[in-house]
Amino acid sequence: MRVDVDGREVYAYTGGQPLDRARATIVFVHGAANDHSVWALQSRYFAHHGHNVLAVDLPGHGRSAGEALGSVEALADWVAALVGAANLDRVSLVGHSMGALACLECAGRRARGVERLALLGPAVPMAVNDALIAAAQRNDHVALELINGWSHSARHQLGGNRQPGLWMPGQAMRLLERTRAGVLHADLVACQRYAGGLAAAAKVQCPALLLLGTRDQMAPARDAAPLAQALHDARTVSLPGIGHAMMTEAPDAVLDALRGFL
Amino acid sequence: MTTPKTHQFDTLALHAGAHPDPATGARATPIYQTSSFVFPDTDHAAALFNMERAGYVYSRISNPTCAVLEERIAALEGGVGAIATASGQAALHLAIVTLLGAGAHIVASRALYGGSHNLLDFTLPRFGVETTFVDPRDLDAWRAAVRPSTRLLFGETLGNPGLDVLDIPRVAALAHEHGLPLLVDSTFTTPWLMRPFEHGADLVYHSATKFLSGHGVVIGGLLVDSGAFDWDAAGVRGKFPTLTEPYRGFHDMVFVEESTTAAFLLRARREGVRDFGACMAPFTAFQILQGIETLPVRMARHIDNTRAVVKFLAEHPMVASVGYPELPSHPDHALAERLLPRGAGAVFSFDLRGTREQGRRFIEALRLFSHLANVGDARSLVIHPASTTHFRMSAEDLRRAGIAEGTIRLSIGLEDPGDLIDDLGRALYAAGKA
Numbered sequence: 001m002r003v004d005v006d007g008r009e010v011y012a013y014t015g016g017q018p019l020d021r022a023r024a025t026i027v028f029v030h031g032a033a034n035d036h037s038v039w040a041l042q043s044r045y046f047a048h049h050g051h052n053v054l055a056v057d058l059p060g061h062g063r064s065a066g067e068a069l070g071s072v073e074a075l076a077d078w079v080a081a082l083v084g085a086a087n088l089d090r091v092s093l094v095g096h097s098m099g100a101l102a103c104l105e106c107a108g109r110r111a112r113g114v115e116r117l118a119l120l121g122p123a124v125p126m127a128v129n130d131a132l133i134a135a136a137q138r139n140d141h142v143a144l145e146l147i148n149g150w151s152h153s154a155r156h157q158l159g160g161n162r163q164p165g166l167w168m169p170g171q172a173m174r175l176l177e178r179t180r181a182g183v184l185h186a187d188l189v190a191c192q193r194y195a196g197g198l199a200a201a202a203k204v205q206c207p208a209l210l211l212l213g214t215r216d217q218m219a220p221a222r223d224a225a226p227l228a229q230a231l232h233d234a235r236t237v238s239l240p241g242i243g244h245a246m247m248t249e250a251p252d253a254v255l256d257a258l259r260g261f262l
Numbered sequence: 263m264t265t266p267k268t269h270q271f272d273t274l275a276l277h278a279g280a281h282p283d284p285a286t287g288a289r290a291t292p293i294y295q296t297s298s299f300v301f302p303d304t305d306h307a308a309a310l311f312n313m314e315r316a317g318y319v320y321s322r323i324s325n326p327t328c329a330v331l332e333e334r335i336a337a338l339e340g341g342v343g344a345i346a347t348a349s350g351q352a353a354l355h356l357a358i359v360t361l362l363g364a365g366a367h368i369v370a371s372r373a374l375y376g377g378s379h380n381l382l383d384f385t386l387p388r389f390g391v392e393t394t395f396v397d398p399r400d401l402d403a404w405r406a407a408v409r410p411s412t413r414l415l416f417g418e419t420l421g422n423p424g425l426d427v428l429d430i431p432r433v434a435a436l437a438h439e440h441g442l443p444l445l446v447d448s449t450f451t452t453p454w455l456m457r458p459f460e461h462g463a464d465l466v467y468h469s470a471t472k473f474l475s476g477h478g479v480v481i482g483g484l485l486v487d488s489g490a491f492d493w494d495a496a497g498v499r500g501k502f503p504t505l506t507e508p509y510r511g512f513h514d515m516v517f518v519e520e521s522t523t524a525a526f527l528l529r530a531r532r533e534g535v536r537d538f539g540a541c542m543a544p545f546t547a548f549q550i551l552q553g554i555e556t557l558p559v560r561m562a563r564h565i566d567n568t569r570a571v572v573k574f575l576a577e578h579p580m581v582a583s584v585g586y587p588e589l590p591s592h593p594d595h596a597l598a599e600r601l602l603p604r605g606a607g608a609v610f611s612f613d614l615r616g617t618r619e620q621g622r623r624f625i626e627a628l629r630l631f632s633h634l635a636n637v638g639d640a641r642s643l644v645i646h647p648a649s650t651t652h653f654r655m656s657a658e659d660l661r662r663a664g665i666a667e668g669t670i671r672l673s674i675g676l677e678d679p680g681d682l683i684d685d686l687g688r689a690l691y692a693a694g695k696a
Contacts, residue, residue, distance in 0.1 A: 016516070037520070040520060044312070044313060045314035129264060158277045158278055161329075164324035164326075165336075170340065174523040178492075
């Protein structure tokens with residue numbers, strides 16, 4: 001569906017279901033240079049199991065027009081504006097990577113306005129490789145290759161998709177390649193510059209879930225430890241052998257962890 | 263400098279899509295010879311049917327052995343995924359019916375496998391789908407044939423049997439200029455010789471019966487999606503309602519919203535494979551996987567042997583001409599050097615000097631070459647296209663496709679090249695005496 005946020009129309013996948021104000025809502029927020037489709041299985045499940053779902057395309061990404069917002073704080077404001085624009089109560093936020101930082105910051109700012117917070121592949125701070133940022137600034141394909149390599153565990157770089165017939169490194173690469181020029185760089189810089197993660201975590205009042213892949217090279221699980229400590233009500237689920245692209249590498253484990261939490 | 267690390271072709275040919283079996287530790291991909299799969303509970307079952315969870319339901323729709331093969335060919339082609347089908351013809355049919363229906367139009371190369379020509383020229387018109395055939399080398403003809411109702415451009419990487427090299431970069435650019443995808447039959451080249459997606463093609467299919475399986479023991483097809491074509495882009499939107507509008511046959515799913523990069527494959531599996539049912543058997547998938555594991559070394563040998571045989575025939579007095587793109591005399595020689603640097607395949611045709619009777623004598627005198635209707639076997643093969651694979655074509659269409667009465671097609675296998683040349687020399691001698 002299309003939603004007007006701050007005067008700009010953006011796209012949000014709803015799992016093919018109409019929104020119902022009587023239901024609780026889950027907002028899914030993707031990571032750098034991705035779009036709503038990374039949540040395909042999980043978002044569709046919840047949309048057909050009693051929830052409203054808004055799996056968004058962030059500004060400048062996927063089907064949403066505009067420029068990339070360029071900072072985690074701006075992304076957090078945008079997520080809050082989206083929730084307001086959709087006129088929904090009882091909202092939970094689920095974010096991956098850069099989207100996790102945006103959800104964390106949003107939950108910190110809205111304090112009582114968020115029911116549940118699920119952070120997949122977060123790291124605070126989220127260090128980004130200098131060579132990667134430089135390549136992204138040049139819009140060099142090497143940046144996409146580096147991300148694709150680091151996003152998958154060694155095992156899943158050879159495939160083994162639970163979705164029959166889909167080659168996950170290829171699919172991830174094609175999605176990255178669709179990203180408009182400059183967007184990846186803006187996203188990576190937003191992640192690297194974000195310094196407010198622990199402060200935001202301290203302000204979060206809702207229960208939080210951290211989903212961490214033990215083979216995550218983009219946001220190593222150890223880098224989420226300070227975050228887990230700063231959140232006052234957090235549980236951590238480790239996904240053995242899974243990399244950063246956890247929604248694809250372990251779709252059922254991710255879904256089951258979310259089902260048990262949301 | 264930090265450099266990306268990705269697996270190379272030969273590694274992917276052995277490993278892509280496969281892991282040791284978690285239940286038994288079996289290293290080779292098991293043959294999951296089962297029609298259906300047990301659901302853990304009713305909620306899981308419903309989620310599988312509604313594409314909320316990934317997994318297996320029924321082997322017509324998907325099967326774990328077939329899925330390994332699908333991932334492997336997608337990895338080798340550089341695509342996002344694939345669907346294994348009952349045959350190459352089924353793969354072609356699946357591609358077409360996923361994208362278009364009655365009232366639609368296709369522009370296709372005239373230099374096609376006879377079976378593909380049959381489907382487009384004789385069968386699909388009965389279902390309201392028309393095809394205009396064009397000289398694959400004539401870009402103006404491709405352009406002139408495009409109509410408002412055109413939904414697909416289609417050709418073979420190497421045309422059958424004249425080995426016209428499809429100028430994929432230019433034909434793909436033309437297709438994209440019109441908001442259309444380019445489908446390519448890559449059977450003769452395999453991804454070892456050429457990866458059409460790197461040149462702009464959007465969809466690729468194979469008769470895996472040929473070089474991919476490589477041993478002439480199975481019938482199977484593979485349809486691969488590059489994932490690069492934007493079905494919902496400005497200038498394209500509206501042309502492919504099967505992907506961009508709600509599908510009543512699957513809970514009003516809009517496939518381009520469901521998957522940004524694999525909408526085509528979702529629809530093809532959820533409709534085309536489900537409803538038309540031309541799926542691959544798991545044992546077939548296993549055998550094709552065995553073939554692909556050695557594809558790099560086999561293709562290298564196929565090419566070496568072919569070059570030796572082409573050289574021999576080109577210098578033989580009984581041979582009027584040899585049509586192989588690596589020869590300077592071939593009209594696509596320069597294009598082949600650019601698109602096919604590893605070789606121009608192991609199937610080619612040549613014209614005998616002499617009578618039809620001498621042609622018959624030649625084929626019957628061969629001992630190592632098997633006279634049959636196939637290509638891409640480990641064994642060397644021979645056939646007379648005008649009386650077999652292309653016999654339904656008119657004389658004019660045969661001429662346009664570059665097939666003469668005396669044209670003989672060879673598929674060069676993996677035997678010792680000296681033995682192959684001896685066999686051909688003996689048969690040519692016999693033909694000369696006839």
